[in-house]
Structures are given as C-alpha cells and as structure tokens.
Amino acid sequence: MSAITKSAALALAPLLLAAAPAPAPVTPAELSATVKEIASDPYQGRAPGTPGESRTIAYLVARLKALGLQPAAPGGGWTQTVPMIHDVSGAPTKLAITVRGKALSPIPGTDIAPGTTRATRHVAIADAQMVFVGYGVSAPERGWDDFKGVDLHGKIAIFLVNDPDYAAKPGDDAFGKFGGAAMTYYGRWTYKYEEAARRGAIGALIVHETGAAGYGWNVAGNTVGGTYALPVEPGAPQPVAVQSWIAMPFAKALFAAAGLDLDALSATARSASFHPVTLDGARFAIDMPVASSAIESHNVLAKIPGTTHADETVLFGAHWDAYGVGAPDAQGRTIRPGANDDGLGVASLLALARAYKAGPAPQRTIGFGFWTAEERGLLGSEYYAQHPAFALPTTVANLTIDILQTAGPSRDVVLIGAGQDSLDGDLATAAAAQGRVVTPDAKPERGLVYRADHFSLAKRGVPTLLLMGAGGGVDLVAGGRTAGDAWVSDYTAHCYHQTCDTWSAGWDLRGATADVNLFYAIGAKLAGSRAWPTWNATSEFKPVRDETAAARKQ
Template identity: 50%
Template structure:
C-alpha cells in the first residue's frame, strides 16, 4: 500500500486554524485525585480491594462522560477492563539477612540497611548461606559497546554487588550516553543480567544522585508485594535474590575486605574494569516467599472514530500505586499516590470528558488506565504485547504521569532525549499557549525507561510522556524546582504523597488543552508520525508500514 509522506508541515495545523479546545476543570481534577488517593482506596495496589474500588470508579466516570467500553470482548461485547494476569509475590514474615566475616555475623534489618524483594524466579524459599560477594562494577554486558563488567567471572553461588546507573554517570561522558541513562543503567536490567550470569543474587548499591531518589523511596518500593508478568521461565530474568543496600553499608563492607569503595567505583567507569571478590565477606539470606497468579486489570474507554475507526490514538496513565506497607514515623501505612499517579488518572478522566463533548474525531481515541506501573510497567507491557487494537495502526501514545497540581508553567518537557515527529508536533502545538519545550533536566534519572510510554516505544509506536515544566508563571524556576525537589525527597513513593487542599490543578487544566489539541490534530488527519531515522525504534515502526494506509 502507498504510505502517506509525512513532514512536520503536513502533521501540524496552524494555531490560528485550530478549533478552540474544551476548557478543563482543575477543581474537578482535584476532586477525582482526592477520591482516588483517599485511604479508602488503600494505596491502589493491584489485586486488592483498592483495585476493585479504582476500577469501579474509573469505569463509572468514563461511562458518565459518554465513552464506550474498550476492553476485552465477552459474549461479543466490550468490557471496561482488560484482564492482566500477573505473578504476585510476598515475603512471609521477617527475612533473616546478614553479612559475615571470620565467623562473625552482622544482622541486617529489612528496610533499613538493606531492602530485598520477594523472589520472582519461581522459588518458594530463598536460602543462601555464606555466599561470597563479588563487585562487578555497573553490572553491564554490552557487546555493541565493547563492554563487559563480568569478564568471565563465575557467579554461580555468589552475590553480585553492582552500582546503580551506568558507567557514564559520574563523568558525564564515555561509551554510553553521557549524563543520559541508557537501559543498562536501570535496576531492572541489573537483575536481568545477574540472572543471565547465573548469580545467586544481585545487590544494588544505593546512592541518591545516580538513583535519582533517596533511600526512603527504595525501601518503600521494594519491601512490599512484588508483581511480574507471567513468564514461562522466570529464573531466566530473575536471580534468586534481588535487593538494594545502603551506600554506607557498602563502603564498610568494602573496607573490611581491604578495598576502597570510591577507588573501585572510579575503576568501574572504564571498560578495562575487572570483577573484584570481596575476600572474606559472605552474605546469608533466609526467608519464605508466597507466590500466586492473580488477575489485575487495565481500564479501557473508547471514543470510536467517525471515518477511520480502526486507527487509534491512545492517551494513557497508570492508576496503581504501592498499596499498604510498613508504617512511617507518623504511623501511616498507606501509600496514597496522589501525584503518582492519581493526578494523571484524574487528568485522563477529564480529558475523556472533553473529547466526549467535542465533535466526533475521524480516528478512534482510547483512554487507557493501566495497572502495575509501579511494579515495572506491567500493565502497559501487557497491553503492548496483547493489544486490543493493533499497534501497527496505533498513531501515537500520549502518557501522563504526574500532572501539575499548582499553577501553570512557561515550559513543558518529556522524558528522555529521543527524536521523533510526535515531539516536534507537540512543540508546535505548545507555541499556541506560549509554552516552550525544555529538554529533560535529569537524563541521568532514566525516566524514559520508567514510564508507561516505553512499553509502546520499544515496539515502534511513537510515544511520549508529557511533563509540566519547572518554570512556573508564578514563582519562576526557583519555585518549580523547589517543589520538585521537595516532592522527590519527602513524598515520592512514600506515605506523604497525599492530596492537598491547596491544589488547584490550574496547571494540569491548562496542559490538558495542549495534549488535547495534539491528539485532536492526530485524530483528524491522515498523518502517521514516525521516529527520526537514527532512533532505534524507527526500524520496528517501519516494519509495520504496510498496515497503515
């Protein structure tokens, strides 16, 4: 089939010719956030009463807005949900964890010096006794970059100790992407590679700067219920033990082995690095793991297109959060997830209301609230691998993860530094509101790989996550950065992420006008935006070109 040639000019519509977008209601967004982030929803963890409440609430709001169910087919009719089978794992009781040297054991407290995750390799018990520890730098094996941190070391029966992020982080230059994290820097990769190397376990050394969050976030995210997609061979990507240790513990551990942590970290930034055994130091772990396959759900609402209903624009946001965990200093056990991501979910509802009241678009628009983002983008990964509507004819994905609760900003951003026409079009649209694009200020945080759009991007679909900027109209960059830093330190993945009565969501309401206009343009055009020629996702997208008219 002949494919329509795409240029930015063809994709873009002059601001002067655009129909005015709906006016979105910040107070209504705030009310939805208040509801979804209330204690009644128990932190919206998958496979809990909180999930049931969330699904019911979202389905009802979509229905009242005038949308149609877009989920699984049952008896010839669409449901509001897509079933997502997941493996659920919990540590039973208190894990026994320790380091030993010369027969003297040092007990480690879960959530304090160490945070181990429920084993997801299929085993019901983690029983590791006096396993040697080996420092393997950043834990990267990247043949295309001529990089191997393992260099033939036998990790069978041993614990790999690795650094977070990738080898370019400290210097900002090298064989990876400088300050921009590659997938080799993600903690998920560290565990996957550890399993491929046959390690008995992988312990990641936490440092706030390269991780981009503090220890409280690590403890809150890793000591609760774990989830994974259902795999034929889970041990292929999960070592028996997965966990994090505090930097201070690592420094002391290295010192007892006659090594200097900072010196070895410096050496690990070179491809000449060799694995180093922490001689005389061993690690033990003993705990049971209860696993079961459960069914969680994506919530799916659809507005069918008038003339090209088989072509789809997707707006997405994750509805889940961490759930209930250990109490904080205030005794609060509920991780309410107000900004992360009740704000994005509420914005998805408000966007759906706007589309439902506007003239019917030519292409279909899907509103996808996904589960288990906090457990590794599992809901979006499931949809992208089991799409309800073909990815080849999915025009674009616009994801929302944390929308502005205060006033609007003069800029906007997206996660990562990928180059593609969808972003060019968004930049052009934003000019209509006098909003400029600011590149990702923290490429080292690897946010491109940490949000649900990535599940689609790696399969070739042009996809981005919209982010409000830090240059606030009221207060400037200083106010925006202060609020962002405060949230990361005190509330991100912590019990303090709660709804606040002073949240106007005026910024989110304004930003919805922008993302609505982008989607409306795409939904009423014959454009098929693509990745830039040098982006790794371009080839995958081009392989499905014949599906697009």
Template identity: 45%
Template sequence: MQTLPRRHHLLSIIATGSLAACTTTATLPPPAAPGISLATMQEATRTLASDEFEGREPGTRGEGLTIAYLAEQFAAAGLEPGNDGSWFQDVPLVEITGSNFAPLELSGGGVSLSFDYATDWVGVSYRQMPRTAINGSELIFVGYGINAPEKGWNDYEGVDMRGKTALILVNDPDYSTETLEGPFNGRAMTYYGRWTYKYEEAARQGATGAIIIHEDFPAAYGWNVVESSWSGPQAYADTGTGGMDQTAMNGWITLDAAKAMFDAAGLDMEALTAAASEPGFEAVPMNLAVSTSFDNDFRRFTSRNVVGVLPGNSRPDEYVLHTAHWDHLGRCTPNEEGDDICNGAIDNATGTAALIALAEAHKEAGGTGRSQVFLAVTAEESGLLGAEYYGANPIYPLSQTVGGVNIDALHVTGPARDVISIGSGKSELDFVVTEALAAQGRVLSPDSSPQAGRYYRSDHFGLAKRGVPMIYLKAGIDLVDGGTEAGMAMDEEYTAHAYHGPDDEYNESWDWRGVMMDLELYYAIGRDLGNRSDWPNWYPQDEFRMIRDASCAGEGGC
C-alpha cells in the same frame, strides 16, 4: 505562630504554589478552553486518592473500587468499552510478600559484618518459593552490571556467576558527565542503567543474588523511596515459570553499607567505581560471602487494565493512545503521625483523572479521524506490569497505533512557562509537542535530571520498546510565580517528603492552573495525532526505529 509538622508544611507549600523566598507574581493569558473540566479533575483525583480506596494496590479491595469507578467514569464521559465489549483487560500477576528478614551478613578473611533489614538493606525474591535462603554466596563487584555487545561492553566477561551474588552500581558508567555525550548517552540514563535491567542481566548470568548500591543522585530518589517501595507485598507478572529463571534474591543496600563492605574487603570503593566507568573493566571478587534469609507468602491473582475507546470518524482502525497508571502502593511505612496509606494523590490519581477529563473533552468536540484509546493500566509501581502486558498483548494492533501520550504525576505547583519533555530527541513527535506548546506561548525545556532515566520508568516504555512512538511530559519548573528556583524547590520537596509515602495526599487548596494548562497541551496533541494523516516515526538513530520500521512493513501497518 504554631510550627507545622513537616507533612503539613509540605502540603502548604504545594497548595499555595509559592515559597517564602519567592515574591514575584505574574499571570499568563488563559489558553483557549477545549472543554476540559476542572471539576472532573478535582472530583476524580479526590475520589481516587481518598482513604476509602486504600492506596489503590492491585489485588486488593482498593483495586475493585478503582476499576469500577473508572469504568463508570469512562462510560459517563461517552466512551465505549475498549476490549470487545468489556471495560477491562485481565493482567495475571503473582504477589509475593517477604517476612522474617534475617540480617544481611558478610563474612570472610576474619571479617564479620551484619546489616539490618530496612535500615541498611532491602531484598525481595521473584521466585515462588516459601523460603529464600542464601548461604555463603561469593560476592563479586561487577561495576554497573552491563552486558552491551553493541557497545563492546561486558562487565561480566570472564566471570562465572553461578552461585554468586553480584554487587552493582546504580545508573550507567557515564552518568556523572555534564553533557549528553558518551557511550551511554552521558548524563542521560539508558535502559542499561535501570534497576530492572540490572536484575534481568544478573539472572541471565546465572547469579544467585543481585544487590544494587543506592546513591541519591544517580538513583534520582532517596533511600526512603527504596525502603517504602521494596517492603511489603510485591507484584510481578505471572509468567508460568514460578520465577525460577530469576535470581533467588534482588536487593538494594545503602551507600554507607556498601562502603563498609569495600573496607572489609580491603578494597578502595572510590577507585573501583572510577575503574568501572571505563571500558575494559573486569569484575572483582571481594573475598566475602553473603548470607541472608526470609520467608515468602505468595498468591496468584488477576489485576485489570481499564480501557475505553472513542471511535474515529473516518479511520477508526487507526489509534491514538492515552495511558496513565491507576495503581499505587496501598499500605506502606507509616509516617510520624501513624498514617500508613500511600494515597498516591499526585502519583498517579492526577494522571488517571486526566484520562477521564480528556475523554470528556474529546467526546464533546466530536472525536477525531482516528480512534482515541484511553488506557488506565495496573501495576506500574511493581515494574510497569500492566502496560507491559498490554504491549505484549495489545487490544489494538501496535502497527496501527500512530503513537500516544503517557500521563504520570501532574504537579499542582501553579502555571509554568515551560514543559519538560522526557526523552525528547527520540521521535518526530517532538514537532507535535513544540507546535502545541507554541500555541500556548510556552517552551520546551530539557530534562533537568537525565541521569534518572525517566523515559524508561513509566508506562509508555512497554509500548515504545515495541516501536510505538510515545510522548512523556512532566510539569515545567519555570513557574510564573517564583521562576525556576521555586519550581525546583517544590519538586525537590515533593520527592524528598511525599513521593511514594503517606504524605502524597489530596489537598483542597491545590493550585490547579498549571495542571489545566498541561491538560490542554495533552488535548491538543491528541487532536493533532487523531486528525493528521502521516505516521510520525522514531529518528533514524533511535534504538526503537528498526522495530517500528519492521512493524510498519507488515500487513496493514502504518
């Protein structure tokens, strides 16, 4: 029998929903069908993930095809244009494309190191400048790069970062613990662990550059994801400042490159990493200077969110929100077969297709008391930019938005006995989820990778941080066919070999049973939120509770 290339082996595993080592099979009773169309899911996912759409990169021909298709499908589903008669919300962006990357060079104390772009390091600039050049910037190890006054934690205390480059550990200080207890929620990542925060804080500190040390486990993805995501055109929100309030360069380096840096500096990386995990850590000058350079081409353009609404029957000025990002990476690093289109079939053609299918189902059922809003956002892969723009410029007042669900990457691995709630224990929406799951005969499982900080990595975050309770669910891993061993293996296989790469492609043999069960769950949650009269809130200790309370205290709120 011919051995399949890795790509086809991966697709065959996902398509059949089974592993050779897992032979047990079982069936679940089919849940009540609310009119969610499998044909719609398949056709919309197939279309959005086709090569014709070129990976759905914002600002390209692929965007034009995508948003036109979504507007057409929203209309066919029975929605009304959601932005004052328009299907679209303009999102101003700037795209910066780096080229001619010099090596990342370190020198000092008789030491000279050179690291190759893509293989050892990647970097970008948020500044709208034709050339980025860092010449002899002093390298400072700042631990996890956190300044959290409410926790009495400041990795930058006593350090003047102007003109210097921060070397930063990924995640936050207590990610390696086995529990969820600790100053930064133990194994569960907080926003302080996200790369977005680390670059923002380095800029606030006046740093010239910021470089994060990559490790697979605390980052929750391999170097291949970093290299693919951070090369090629990068889109950012066009704030009108030209990006001059940001560092000159933000980047990543491999763990091996970082170890070489510490060795060259005569420092014990393991000991300093341990010290950085404890209160009172003080930044360490490495007595090395960083230099690199690259050119930048940039263009300003307007991308678009796509929004449709199904008006409420009795309280149309109260809203339930459904979000999914329509964008992906466009063209990216080719695979072994030369394919350079990152089609983003699972991530997130599936979630975008779900908006269409759910809209059809809610329309067929006659709507709910509250209005149902379906928002397909742009530029998630560039840093949640479309959702962030909507959060800062909401079409529907956030104080009148009861809450919502975010749909990102539905996995076609077959039916599961469970669903994973990312960020469970944050809001009273937990009760809505568990009730809907009970009706399906399924259970809620804890986040299997809390160190990944996934609650802060998808589009609901731009709304959550402004007080709107949002649910973010992921496919369960306790599969009916094969159990948790099969579920974890397929999840790891997708992350390692398809996620953010050209092999995330549509497959006609996918097992859609689990996807349809998850859609029925989203449907039930939407109906519940749309018909109930109360306003679920964040739990009292949650970081977003005070924001929601203030919003509800305003005129016409909650």
C-alpha cells in the same frame, strides 16, 4: 455575510480579531471533580487487589460507559486481568558473607535490604561465589559488554548503579557512550536484576550511591511492603533468588576484605576493556522466609474507534493505583489517596475522552489505558505491553500523564525524556499555540523517564510523550521558576506517596489543564493524520520500532 451590511461587518471585524482562540476542550473544574471523587475515603487509596480497587474499577467503567466509549480490553470487555506475585521477605534466619574465612555480618536495613520476586516461601543460598561485574551492561549496539562471557550461574553478581557514562570523564572509553550524565535504561536497578537473571546468577547486589541512584539509602534500604512482580512468562528466565541494594560503606568493607579497592575498580568499570572480578575467597549465604501471595488486579481499557484507520491507535495512559492504607501520620490519617499521583492523570484521561467524543469522530482509534500497579513497578502497563489490546506496531504513540502541578498557570511545560523522538516537536508546536514553551528536564541523570508507564511501551518501540508535573519546576506566571521549584520540592518532600497527597478545593489547576490541552491538541492531530512519529537516530528504542516498519502504512 449576506444578511448584514458591509459597515456592520467592518464593525464586527475587530471583535473577531480580538476573540479568544477556540474554547479549551478540557476545564479545571472537570479535573477537580474527578479527583475529589477517586481520592475520597471510600476508595481507600486505590491499592491493587483491595476493595479500593473494586470501587475504582467500577467508577471508571461507569464513567466510560456514560461518555459513550467502547470497551477495549483483550477479549472485548472493559478490564484486563493482571496477575501479580506479592512477596514480603521475613527477617533472614541466616545472612552471612565470609571472605577468606573472616565473617562479615551485614545488618538488614543498614547494610543490605534483601528481597525476592520469586513465587516461593523460602530463599536459601549456601556458599555462593561473588563476582563484581562493574555496571553490568551488555549493549552490543554501543559496542559495550561488561560480562566478557563470565559464567554467573549459581553466583552473586555485584553491580554499580547507573551506567558507565554516569561518572565518565573525557578520555574514558564510556565518555558520551550512554548519553552523558543522563541515565539510560542500562543504569536502572531493574535492568541489573533482569540482566543477572538472564545470565543465570542466583543473586544480584547493587552498590548504592545516592547521586547515581537518584535517591538515598532511606529509599533503597526500605523493604516495607515487600515486592510485586508479574509471573514469569513461559520460556523466560526465573528472576534471581535474592536481590538487594548494599550500602556503600559495607560494599567498601567487603571489597577491602577481599583485597580489592572498590573506588579503583569502579574507575576501571568506565573502560570498555573492563573484565568481571571474582571476590577472592568470598562466599554468600542466606536463609530467608518469604510470605508469597498471588494477587489479581486489573487494567481498564476503552476506545473511540477510528473511522478510516481503526487499526491505528493513539493511546493515552495514566495509572489508577495509589499507595492504599499504611501507618498513621501525625494527624492520624492512614490513607494515601494519590490525589495528584495519579488521580489527576486519571481525571485527565476521562476529560480527554469526553472532549474527543464531543468533537468529530477521529480517523484513527483513540485508546485509553488506565493502568494498575504503576507504584509496584509499572506492572499494569508492562502486562498490557506483553498482552496488548491495540497492536504495538500500529500504536501511533503513547501519551502518558503522571502527576500534574497544582500551582497555577505556567509559561512553560517541563519535558521528561527530551531528545528521544519526534513527539518533542509536536509538543513544542502545541505549546507555542498556547503562547508557552517547552523546557527539557534539568536533571536527566535521575532517570525519571524510566519511572512511568510510558516506558513499558517505549521499550517495545512505541513513540512516547510523558507529562510529569513533579519532574521539574515550571516557570509559573505567579512567582516564576522559583515558585515552580518550590511547589515540586514541597510536593515531593511532604505529599508524594504520602497521606498528604489529597484533593484540595484550593488547587489552581489552570496550568495542569493547559498541559492536558496540549495532549488534546497532539492527540487530535495524530488521530487525523497519516504521519507516524519517529524515534531519533540516537534513541535506544529506535531499533525495536524499525523491526516492524512494514506494518505502518503511510
């Protein structure tokens, strides 16, 4: 101030007041450039265990090195090897359900879609009893147990999809017990198969219903490409030998043949006094060949070490894998390049890494996890969570990006999984600083919050925040929510997991970039703070975090 006159300072004042806020750390151009590269043909759609993976990993490591980050995988390198079992089940040579001597002949693909995640060449089940277990939920913290001690060893368990609260009405025991229409983890098909295995069942069948599942039979009944799974950890139960959805019309016919009314039984499943029901005289048999192979894939892990609290980590995550090469589309394209899903998430993490390196060193460590095999069932992030590089009790938060919208600036950001933890408030504060607001997911019953990598960490107690640009239409500056919804509908109908998920010079990434800069602000705040984000009292993830409270120093 000493070098300029008072009048000059006064003349400058309006300019200073009118000046824009500090330049946004992440730019649309850098997001676009990264996606253009990793969604290009040489990357072959980035399928795990293929040459496309090798190219992707090499690119990521080179970028991270050039940015000056440090390797952070367990063991000290850039990559964490993720072992996987890939099973492709062949057409069953035998598939029979008999009820009281009457043979029902379920048609694979139409009535049933059997598969397995065991490392095996052959699934053979003869004469297994069948037991309806309602929603199959064991939730002591909610005072709910559908099993009532029933013995499922060697049996086929039949589940309803979603949780007991999904269709509950006032007066039902389940009403309000599982978060209303929003799906809890107890509603996910993965939970049903896991619970069946924990109880020794040999098979698990889930009755398909479009509304309760969140998708149609066209998705549930499609077993093309097979299943991917992590090898069973020592001491953990074997997965069920056969797992499958069954179509609603077939399920009704099966129950009717056993003298039962599925609709009436489903109503009793919303009662806390529900008891499993054996399908009297029903027997299940299957003989199915399986092509099983072992695959090795890789997570990529990097960090900017913290200066004063290096053992506390703010962990960003995105998945590098996409759908690889498949059948040609109408234009003859075979590569599913995953430009948006989740090329944009990968680009966002690299941009955040660059931006943080450009600023002052953080007090806490900032970590970056580029996960494999998200599209195969969150496998890379799940393996990481089983074998973490940054201790989970002192992982401050996980901030995950999976798909961003490409239709331009928006007045809001859609939050999937609102109401779980204190990071909601951080997101609202960061959005307000941009002159934007947070809009909660309009359809929480779809359970999108269980379909991205942050979930692998959330279920182990790490507070999480998820940006998922296809989770709901935003309020676009040009066209409002109508235009935002139209973008989501168009993307999910035509491009999601398809050949058309390509990079485009025509993308308007200003809205996506603003979203990434929300994460930049939240990450910067957390990395410079002594605060620990907390789960809300009603969250299903709070109890596991509480077990390690002593590890988190204030």
